[in-house]
Amino acid sequence: MMHQDLSVNLKDLASKKLYRQRKSIQALKKGKIKINNRWVHNFSSNDYLGLTQNKIIKKSIIDGIKNYGNGSGASHLISGHYDIHDKVENLASESLGFDKGILFSSGYSANIGVIGALCDRNDVIFSDRLNHASLNEASLLSKSKFIRYNHLDLVHLEKALKNSYGKNSYGKRRLIISDAVFSMDGDLINLPAIIDLCEKYDAYLYVDDAHGYGVLGKNGQGILEHYYPELDLKPKQKKRIIYMFTLGKSVGISGAIVLANKNIVNYLIQKARTYIYTTASSPAISCGILTSLRIVKEGKSLRNNLLKSIHLLREKIENKLLLSNSITPIQPILINDNSETIKISEKLFEEGFYVPAIRPPTVPRGTSRLRISISALHEFKDILRLAELINLNTK
Ligand SMILES: Cc1ncc(COP(=O)(O)O)c(C=O)c1O
Known part of the structure; x- marks a missing residue:
């Protein structure tokens, strides 16, 4: 029976030192958390700018609850989409110079929804071997041909692109997907070189900047601002980029925004299943996000x-x-x-x-590690x- 089989699996995980325990946090203050009634310095959080506890953002959320209530009440395409959701999408797309944005309830659902909407069994996805699990899941669910290139190895990537292109081309669409900052190593994608490859082989880049937004760039605008300090990418380069950043890390709340060419975003609104078939995130949360995006820029x-x-x-x-x-x-x-x-x-x-x-x-x-996450609060x-x-x- 299932519960008995699972007990064997659990014992197996424990014997391999792979059994995971959750730690319940009882309280928190400036860079510290209280677990089992003990205060410890927290070097495990993605709250890189310390904004999860920011008082101005808290007030925006509270005011948002007063104005809009607790929840959205429906999915975006029925009656759960609010003006404040638009404001968040517009601020993000204006700040980064994209046509349009779309707000998802989490980074995980953005990755599954976007990749699933843009690619199907006729397409081909090229993916860095160390990409986040949600990108791998998204690629597999899309049923596209899935090619993984060695971590940051652009020679390997170019070889794979070349094979799919030209006389014996395969794949209606070519999508390269990559973390911007790799979540377990902290190293960076070579974004300009990948954009060159996109232009050369008629491919698009889906870049997941969960860990870069807020941290990289003089105004915290992430990997794009890191490589292009004036955000002055040429329109033909920008058209090839679908940029995603999450709102649960430096922004300190939860959710994700995807920015791209307006046809792509409009198509996502029609087709991204994790956007359509889910309750929209609370408008009050978006009030906090709007404030937080401004604080990130000024931070x-x-x-x-x-x-x-x-x-x-x-x-x-x-x-x-x-x-x-x-x-x-x-x-x-x-x-x-x-x-x-x-x-x-x-x-x-x-x-x-x-x-x-x-x-x-x-x-x-064979690559187990201590993962130190540093915060501005330390x-x-x-x-x-x-x-x-x-x-x-x-x-
Ligand atoms: C690179 C990367 N992408 C996506 C996600 C998922 O984002 P979310 O936590 O908002 O679902 C994470 C981590 O959680 C991540 O590290």
């Missing part, structure tokens, strides 16, 4: 603080081989062995630092102490 001092902390941590880790090639708040410490990674994570917890152990299947086998003294503890435990 230069938050970003400067964050950058200083990132540099400090990297400078203080003695064994540089443990670090990845990351300029972002995602700073993995590669331990490789599952048990050893858990052991160090537990030791850090005893010392008052929560740094999660990340194991397969989230990362490839104090330099805590970064120094964390580096010291990691040095002690990885000697």
